[in-house]
Amino acid sequence: AQTVTQSQPEMSVQEAETVTLSCTYDTSENNYYLFWYKQPPSRQMILVIRQEAYKQQNATENRFSVNFQKAAKSFSLKISDSQLGDTAMYFCAFMEYGNKLVFGAGTILRVKS
């Protein structure tokens, strides 16, 4: 069974600085998709970024970028110029063909002013 591990239960960062959240996963498949979701205090799950495993180029969405290392099965999220609104729980998730998502336990990120 696929597993997703987020080894950092909590992290904090100063406003305007950069922070990296870690995620590793386990699969024997070659084709799959990886996601980062953000869950702010409102508890709404918001898609941050998506990466296709067949693409070598790392995905980027404004201040959010990933470092996808397929051989190492690693998928970290970098948040640049952190803002107070980035304070949230961040979940890494894995999907194979068939649309079934497997989530990690999450990392609480606190942005301090």
Place this chain on the structure above:
Amino acid sequence: DGGITQSPKYLFRKEGQNVTLSCEQNLNHDAMYWYRQDPGQGLRLIYYSQIVNDFQKGDIAEGYSVSREKKESFPLTVTSAQKNPTAFYLCASSIDSGGTDTQYFGPGTRLTVL
């Protein structure tokens, strides 16, 4: 506005009662999903449906039931057989069936058993 709505936002249930959580989407998505979230844990899949009148069990289906009579609606019933139903429930949808499409989430329902 297109999106996914869940109701109610908060729900209280006495032990032994069945309750139904509503999920509606107007995104014209084919697939819909129900997840459960417990404190300090990620989301776990309860049930999913890729097409009307069809659905499959997820990882933690025991004590839950669903129906998919309309494309827009995917209600979840938490039955009295669910041993520990207090949790946050999230509904999601995606555009296609059987593919690898991004899932978009509703705002969730917090269920508390008294």
